[in-house]
Amino acid sequence: MKKAGIFFLVILLMAGISVFVYSGGQKEGTGKKYAGQTIRVLFMSATYAEAARDIAKDFQAKTGAKVEVIDFPYVTLHEKELLGLTSGAGNYDVISIACQWDGEFSPWLVDLEKYIKRDNWDTSDIMESVWQNSGKWQGKIMGIPHSNTPRLLSYRTDLIKKFPRTWDEFMAIARKLNNPAKGFYAFAIPGQKSQLSGQFFEPLWSLGGSWADENWNVTIDSPETRKALNIVKEEMSLADPAVSAWGIPEASAAFLQGNAAFCLAWPTLGVTINGDNPDKSKVVGKWALADYPYGKTGLTVLSSWDLGIPSNSKRKDAAWDFIKTYTSAANQMRFFKKYTILSPRKSFWETEELKKSKLYPHKEASDRGTNIWWRIPAGTAALGVMRDAVSSYATGQWGLEKTVKYMENGLKKVLKDNPPASGIKNTNR
Amino acid sequence: MLISRNIRATTGDKVVSWVFLLPVIIILAVTAFIPLGYGVFLSFHKFQLNIPNSKPVFIGFSNYIEFMKDKLFIKSLTNNIIFATISVSMELIVGLVVAMILSEDNKMSRVMITIILIPMIIAPVVAGTLWRMMLDSTYGVVDYFLELIHIPGVRWLSDPKIALYSVILVDFWKFTPYVAILLISSVKTIPRSFMDSARVDGASPWKLFYRIVLPIISPVIIIVAMIRFIDAFKVFDLVFVMTGGGPGNATEVLPTYIYREGIKYFRIGFASSVAVVFITVMFLVSGIFIRLRTIQLNRVE
Known part of the structure; x- marks a missing residue:
């Protein structure tokens, strides 16, 4: 009887301890709206x-x-x-x-x-x-x-007093500033395939060009496309020869080291973060941001x-x-x-x-x-077509007409393979 | 009575063997055969995973015809063949030379073997990232040292004519130690008595190598070549990290092509068709290498 009593008391004690442990250390957030989630x-x-x-x-x-x-x-x-x-x-x-x-x-x-x-x-x-x-x-x-x-570019305020308004003025200043003999280039560009197409969209859309009209008829075969491609190709020729292997960090670093007049990498991913940090920049106080040349529409990516x-x-x-x-x-x-x-x-x-x-x-x-490119399921594949084409043209592997044809055929194919849902219009370019 | 007891014993052995094999078969079926079979099934269908409620639609051989006509596929395949052929050839030649030098059992050899293992143990993504920085023609150390000795810098990754060969060099750097290690093990299995007898008979080092070592280890060389060829054909991480397939499509290979179509664009049926052909070709290539090895093994024996 005595043993049974002691046994019962032990069980009671253990139960009491369990209840205490369970409720005594209350979970953080208990009582709050989403406690435990x-x-x-x-x-x-x-x-x-x-x-x-x-x-x-x-x-x-x-x-x-x-x-x-x-x-x-x-x-x-x-x-x-x-x-x-x-x-x-x-x-x-x-x-x-x-x-x-x-x-x-x-x-x-x-x-x-x-x-x-x-x-x-x-x-x-x-x-x-x-x-x-x-x-x-x-x-x-x-x-x-x-x-x-919105996509902007960075430029050297000590070298460029008045920012150019048109694409022709922009390229003229770039040609003037380019000095490869002294290791100084007009442009620091993220020229890797995954980044370079953005350089094409800037002049294309600002000049009034487009991938397709509102009914998804492909319109890439246009004078604006040709001009935009030539702008990209010339930008690459006025940049460090290594740029076609550069990503955003390398392009930003080249500009911050004082080796370029314009940086075409997204500024918020490099230049604006370190531009005025003397430990990481040789252009402290000598840079600013600007929109790309206006062209016809002023649109930027x-x-x-x-x-x-x-x-x-x-x-x-x-x-x-x-x-x-x-x-x-x-x-x-x-x-x-x-x-x-x-x-x-x-x-x-x-x-x-x-x-x-x-x-x-x-x-x-x-x-x-x-503007952003097509926001439909075919958009990713369409971007892939553009990336291949722009990178191949800008690096001299393809001629202009082959590039434009590739873009046109590629965009038509992606729309055929993965057409936009019925009733959806192209509200982007 | 004795015969029926033997038959029962043989049948019993077979049953036991199958019971032991069953777990492996189940695992292989779940992880390899069923996915492979489903991939083959999908290769004959149009299936776009990024469309809601999308179901596979049978289209026969259309996927296969489409990629055969795709210039990017042809380019990727060509790059793959160049990549595998050149990198494996270089790895075998240099690996064999290294194996001959380090096959002696001394302290120096053991130390050197440990050192040459370093590229092998670095993860491919890390190796690709490091080499991408080192090969930058403006800021990289490789061109810096070349220019110190008055050799003009090279646009290793930015020149479309060179970029593929730059990636091949990195692959060669990474996997030659692997080839060397396997061949060292093979060379060490050659009985010393063969070599000693040949030396006594006046054989030169070249003759020792050509007449004794090479024939004996040739079956191993063939297997190593097969393994490396298949691995080189599957290269993805080095290309992805170093060049992303660029400049243009200069370094696109089949794995990056399949990745793009299947994972980036979610064209599952199309990507499956390319993958099926890829696997079939690798299977046939393996068969050829194994046949060569058998022939060589018989010759050696």
Whole structure:
């Protein structure tokens, strides 16, 4: 009897200890809206992912949801995201989408309009011109834009007092400044195949050229295409012979070392970060940003990213809260100060800080007009055609007519293999 | 009675053998045969994975006809053949020379073998990235040292006529140690008595090599050549990291072509057709090498 009593007391004690352990160390976030949940957010590697990590702790403290940030480099991000969406595995709750993938990813993303209406979330501050190209697709709000970077170039203010307005003036100045005998070149270009096509889109679209008309009839065989290709080829001839193997880091470094008059790499990925750092730059105080020559339309290439929620996410509410947090005015300014990420918010550009910043020309370019290539599933393959053609022409492997023919046939083929859905017009060039 | 007992024993042995083989067969079926079979199935279909609710649609041999007419496929295949032939040939020749030098069992040889293993243990992506920086014709160390000895710099990766050969050189640097190690092991298996007898009979080093060493190790050389040829044909990471297939399409190879079509553009059916042909060709090439080895082995025996 005595032994049974002791045994019973031991069991009672163990049960008491278990209850204490279970309830005494309360889980962080208990009682909060999304306590116990973990959301997985996917970004491109570097600044956008770092910004997400920056706010993850605060977000968890506020909402209880833990944020797991996953990132991949741009070169593999498209397939990672698309496989994640099409597999139905529900791997991600928020994904950051490059605007050119909007149409392709849209079928697998939630329409955010219901969340915006439910929460009465103020969207009036988002630049509509950016949102139309990044986050809105065929009447659906599939993403909220979180960065807005029209393509600009960097140039040496000590060598170029008045920035050229036309492409002819631009190339004339470049020829004058080019001095290979002294190791100084007109251009520092990211000339690798994956980057070079952007150099072609700039003159093509600003001169009024296009890949196809609004009904998807291919229009690439044009005088504008030929002129744009020749501009790219001449730019390459006025650059360091090594450029066709350079990526953005090498091109930016060449400019920062004082070896080029113009840098055609995306400024926010190199020059603006280190341009005024004396440890990394020999052109401190001697550089500025400018829009590409106006041509006929003034259009420049847009790089913009938007945040969307996959349809198979099981934590959509938490995901939506994360999107609101990431794209809030306060965080967008914080990301700019820390990572030089440019916001698609109107109020961001109206601050004195931005107006005085060397990055303000991005706002001017945004107002002038930006364009991205086809935002349909065939867009990626079409870009591949352009990359092959531009790189082959610019490096002297193909002649002009062969290049134009290749582009035309290639674009027709990708549209035939993967036609746009019925009713979709080409609103990009 | 004795005969039926023997038959039962043989049948029992067979059953046991199959039972032991079954796990391997199941694993191979799941990881190799079923995916391969599905790939063959898809190669006769149009299947675009980035279209919602997309299903494979039978189109017969259209995928095969399409890639045979594609100039980029022809270019990639040509580059692949050049890559595999040149890199494997160089690796075999230099690997054999290194094997002959380091086959002696002394301290120096052991130290040298350890050193030459270094390229082999570096991951291909890391090797490609390092060499891409070193081969930059403006900022890279290779051209810097060349110019120090008054040799003009070379546009290793930016000249479309040279870029493929630059990648071949890196592949050669990376895998020659692997070939050398295998051949060293093979040379060491040659009985010393053969070599000693030949020396006593007055054979020169060249004759020793040509008449004794080479014939004996030739079956191993053939197998090493086969393994390296198949590996070289599958090259992806070095090309992807060093040049991305550029400039233009100067360094595109079949694996990057298949990757582009299947993973970038999600044309699964089309990519499967190229992959099926790729695997079939590799299978035939392996068959040829194995046949050559058998012939050589019989000759040696």
